[in-house]
Amino acid sequence: MSEFALFLGCTIPVRCLGYEASTRRIAEELGIKLVDLNFSCCGYPLKHVDVVTARSMAAANLALAESKGLNILTICSACSGTLTDAKFNLENDPSAEKVKKELEKQGISYKGGIWVKHFVRYLYEDYGVDRIKEHVKVPLKNLRIAIHHGCHYLRPSEIYDEFDDPEHPKSVREIVEALGATVVDYAGELDCCGGGTIAFNQKLGAALAKKKLDNVKRAGADAIVLFCPFCAIMYDGHQRFIEEQFKSGPYNIPVLFLPQLMGLAFGIDPSELGFEYNAVDVQPLLEKIGERK
Amino acid sequence: MGSVTFMAESETEKLVVETESLDSSFVRKILKHPGGEQILVCFQCGVCTSSCPLRLISPEYNPRRIVKEALLGMKDLVLSSDFIWFCADCNACTERCPQGVNPSEVMKAIKNIAVEEGIAPPAVKKIVENIEEHGRLYPIEDFTQEEREMLDLPEIEPDVEVFKINKKKLLGEKT
Numbered sequence: 124m125s126e127f128a129l130f131l132g133c134t135i136p137v138r139c140l141g142y143e144a145s146t147r148r149i150a151e152e153l154g155i156k157l158v159d160l161n162f163s164c165c166g167y168p169l170k171h172v173d174v175v176t177a178r179s180m181a182a183a184n185l186a187l188a189e190s191k192g193l194n195i196l197t198i199c200s201a202c203s204g205t206l207t208d209a210k211f212n213l214e215n216d217p218s219a220e221k222v223k224k225e226l227e228k229q230g231i232s233y234k235g236g237i238w239v240k241h242f243v244r245y246l247y248e249d250y251g252v253d254r255i256k257e258h259v260k261v262p263l264k265n266l267r268i269a270i271h272h273g274c275h276y277l278r279p280s281e282i283y284d285e286f287d288d289p290e291h292p293k294s295v296r297e298i299v300e301a302l303g304a305t306v307v308d309y310a311g312e313l314d315c316c317g318g319g320t321i322a323f324n325q326k327l328g329a330a331l332a333k334k335k336l337d338n339v340k341r342a343g344a345d346a347i348v349l350f351c352p353f354c355a356i357m358y359d360g361h362q363r364f365i366e367e368q369f370k371s372g373p374y375n376i377p378v379l380f381l382p383q384l385m386g387l388a389f390g391i392d393p394s395e396l397g398f399e400y401n402a403v404d405v406q407p408l409l410e411k412i413g414e415r416k
Numbered sequence: 417m418g419s420v421t422f423m424a425e426s427e428t429e430k431l432v433v434e435t436e437s438l439d440s441s442f443v444r445k446i447l448k449h450p451g452g453e454q455i456l457v458c459f460q461c462g463v464c465t466s467s468c469p470l471r472l473i474s475p476e477y478n479p480r481r482i483v484k485e486a487l488l489g490m491k492d493l494v495l496s497s498d499f500i501w502f503c504a505d506c507n508a509c510t511e512r513c514p515q516g517v518n519p520s521e522v523m524k525a526i527k528n529i530a531v532e533e534g535i536a537p538p539a540v541k542k543i544v545e546n547i548e549e550h551g552r553l554y555p556i557e558d559f560t561q562e563e564r565e566m567l568d569l570p571e572i573e574p575d576v577e578v579f580k581i582n583k584k585k586l587l588g589e590k591t
Contacts, residue, residue: 131572133554134554136556136560136569136572137554137556138554140564140567140569143569144568144569159570161573161578162576162578163547163551163552163576163577163578164547164551166579168547168553169543169544169586170505170524171501171524171528171531171540171543172528172536172543172586173528173586174521174524174525174528176581178450180547180578180579180581183578184578184579212450216450218453221450229579229580231579274505274507274508275507278507278511279507280511289511290511313508314469314508315469315504315508317469318504319503319505320470320502322539323498323501323502323537323539324498324501328504330473331473331504
């Protein structure tokens with residue numbers, strides 16, 4: 124059994140419990156052991172304040188996993204980006220001297236012996252789409268899925284060893300298709316959810332999210348599938364707010380975390396996949412899957 | 417006494433800047449900051465702006481213009497711009513910039529300089545406060561632990577300290 128440190132970040136264990144629950148459940152199904160360590164914030168929010176401090180905090184988290192001899196799987200794309208960037212910076216950038224000095228001051232040493240990947244990247248790159256397929260018991264044949272990749276899963280591609288094409292990504296598409304669902308193309312597929320803006324300007328952040336909801340609605344998708352807490356908060360948590368703010372919709376687009384969709388295809392009971400935390404009603408979607416049984 | 421006429425993106429608004437107000441040390445400061453090292457190679461092609469999702473919502477959000485203003489030394493204008501805080505850090509500009517300027521990192525370097533100079537929105541102060549106190553972006557309430565228990569999720573440590581930070585020092589506040 125493969126064993127990894129699960130990096131939850133700050134937002135998921137507080138605001139996206141359905142994501143966490145479904146991730147743990149499908150990991151169990153796939154034989155992936157997730158270990159919980161006392162990680163802190165990855166450092167991402169501190170990038171606004173001081174990039175060196177942010178990277179030092181990220182590196183300190185890497186050091187914690189390294190001390191246990193575990194590679195890290197993240198399920199928040201911002202955490203993925205921050206931890207991967209810190210590792211990339213320490214290994215490739217002369218400006219990392221400042222970070223090393225900050226770590227030294229607090230008696231932290233990071234040698235660079237571990238790797239960090241988003242859980243979805245790991246599933247695609249290491250676990251393998253074919254092996255995922257072996258677990259599918261309920262192919263999601265009549266579901267039309269709009270994939271939202273989010274920003275930090277793919278960009279900047281330089282720090283991610285270009286594991287997927289940042290302009291024409293295929294990793295998530297292959298996983299969703301392996302579940303039997305149809306992937307729906309829509310305009311602005313790679314656009315940002317606005318989550319990075321909303322803390323500073325709610326209306327502007329919401330306007331970004333609105334564009335995608337409009338495009339997904341037009342494309343006739345049954346659901347949006349994503350794998351980042353901030354993106355979920357924008358499309359699921361803010362869907363009603365956007366309708367009211369912009370007099371748009373009604374959208375009624377269920378927003379699922381990829382592990383929730385995988386769980387459904389694996390035949391796991393929906394009650395084990397944290398759907399009670401979805402803001403937009405998922406019942407019509409579950410019934411649509413049920414129709415095929 | 418001189419002045420620079422700066423044609424705005426829309427070509428309808430003409431901005432006259434007194435050269436005395438320009439600060440050439442601003443670019444040097446950005447260059448020294450991690451992420452700002454490549455700002456000088458910007459040749460103003462505008463790929464960043466055409467990739468910017470905020471630009472599609474409103475034309476006033478324009479990363480190319482911010483970079484140009486920084487290069488000209490328009491420090492006060494850049495540091496007081498809302499755009500630097502509204503940037504969603506989506507990295508579309510960084511991914512596509514043909515010169516490797518890394519505009520989203522330049523934006524962070526500029527924000528870091530703004531914070532050094534004591535210009536930080538309240539949201540930023542709250543973030544730093546929570547991370548200093550709890551090691552996390554949000555404090556863990558009892559309510560959260562109860563919800564987690566109901567879902568059979570492991571209890572989480574409310575306060576963690578993997579790397580110590582100092583709020584006053586980070587926000588440039590006097591002790």
